Amino acid sequence: MSAKSYTGSTVGTLYVVATPIGNLDDMSTRAIRTLREVALIAAEDTRHSTPLLRHFGISTPLIACHDHNEREQGAALITRLLAGEDIALISDAGTPLISDPGYHLVRQVRAAGISVVPIPGPCALVAALSAAGLPSDRFIFEGFLPAKSAARQSRLTAVQREERTLIFYEAPHRLLDCLTDLAAILGEDRPALLARELSKTFETLKGLPLGALRDWVAADSNQQRGESVLLVAGWSKPESEDEVDPESLRVLDLLLKELPVKRAAALAAEITGARKNQLYQVALERKSS
Template identity: 60%
Template sequence: MSESILYVVATPIGNLADISERALTVLRSVDLIAAEDTRHTRQLLMYFTINKPLFSVHDHNEHQRVEKVLADLASGLSIALVSDAGTPLISDPGFVLVQAVRQAGFKVVPVPGPCAMVAALSAAGLATNRFCFEGFLPAKSSGRKKQLQTLLNEPRTMVFYESPHRIVECLNDLQAVFGPDRLLTLARELTKTFETILSGSIEQIITWVQADPNQQRGEFVLVLAGAPEQEESESLQIAAEQVLKLLLEELPVKQAAALTAKITGQKKNALYQQALALQSDN
């Protein structure tokens, strides 16, 4: 690697066979490897017989490492950034570093590969045309519920990460906010020996997890169905139209539409257009 490039390299989330040929080529070719945990990454490199200088970049030292990385790149070195598992920056360190490197004018090259969020979505059986990733929720139940409340009417599929010592509490909070019937997929220990993927209502998932302590161990991805889209029923539309017709006999279009909206809960703009159409028909 003759260029000054920061490679963002995805590594396996469990099964080491998931590492890509390109990732191995990059790790063997760069001058330095920036790792979230050098001990963890050293084991990965040893497995693939790769011997490269390592230095740490984690949540507690990332800002301090920026100067070193920029200096190394300025001197012509190439660097690979890896996390403990999966794709760096996805609920892992690296944002501060990547932002600084790009602002300094150096190339940042992604080397895509495993990601627990994507793996869980692909097997969840829930809508994936639109989704939002929320990462780890707050550790305390009060903060967790508060954040979940903001997502109550989110129509997209939602993805969360959770740790084993909070999984039961988190599931209970999901049920408290979204109700027992919302569909949920729990993906545990993805690509590892004891991989489990459970799908059902939140209530069913809680029952299964509480009944088997083994399902409370490991790393979790929770994939929650979005809020069902609210469709106006035909009967409500008919009722709104009847109210609108009656009010139009006594009131101007704008006032009739506004008052109908208050009475029926239907959208004012749509009622206003409907009122104009009714008047033109008459």
């Protein structure tokens, strides 16, 4: 039911409608009804959305609204909304605006004083988080990391000490490179989970420390297919350096001048008998500071 049915307004409503990320059974009754009743559907890719709408018997006209044209489309869509037409916004999959187009359109519509109503439903990051077994009370969504390694590593360094659960999207052809950088910057022992092809036939949820997860994906090319969500445990403050004896710290500092963090910590542990994991955390702290 449109906003004007409640308010008596002659102005239309923009509905932001979530669609399935894979399994078509996840399409809600409310989403189907809304897409049937609006005058127009603004879709990220009309070629992608047409089969979905056909499956549910939805014949509403489609118009493309994507990264390259949504600012320009905004004026035309607002004109139609002001004329009393209801419009739905959908992306290729999941909830619009979550690493998908639509932000500029929604901002323009709200600035024009027109109602925007969400029709909630599937969202890959929420689905992955719900099954990850990582802290979910506080988390941050970083979306897609930069494609180039240097920029990706710079971004990961910025969140290295983020205590909340980290969530990333990644494309299949960059998944292994991304995991490699994650392990290098955040630490090979940091707990993580790969959620791949959610709600589809080959759905995979694999939880391992980052180093082991990288190696697992490298060993199986099938895991490098399809869209993925990567979840990484937040940074935990390392045990106090006061708990490491001075001689072990001295040896560690000497080795850090010549060796990578992981190797320096392992060798210092062999020499001094101190715990390797503890020395590794201290080494990360010393390197970052």
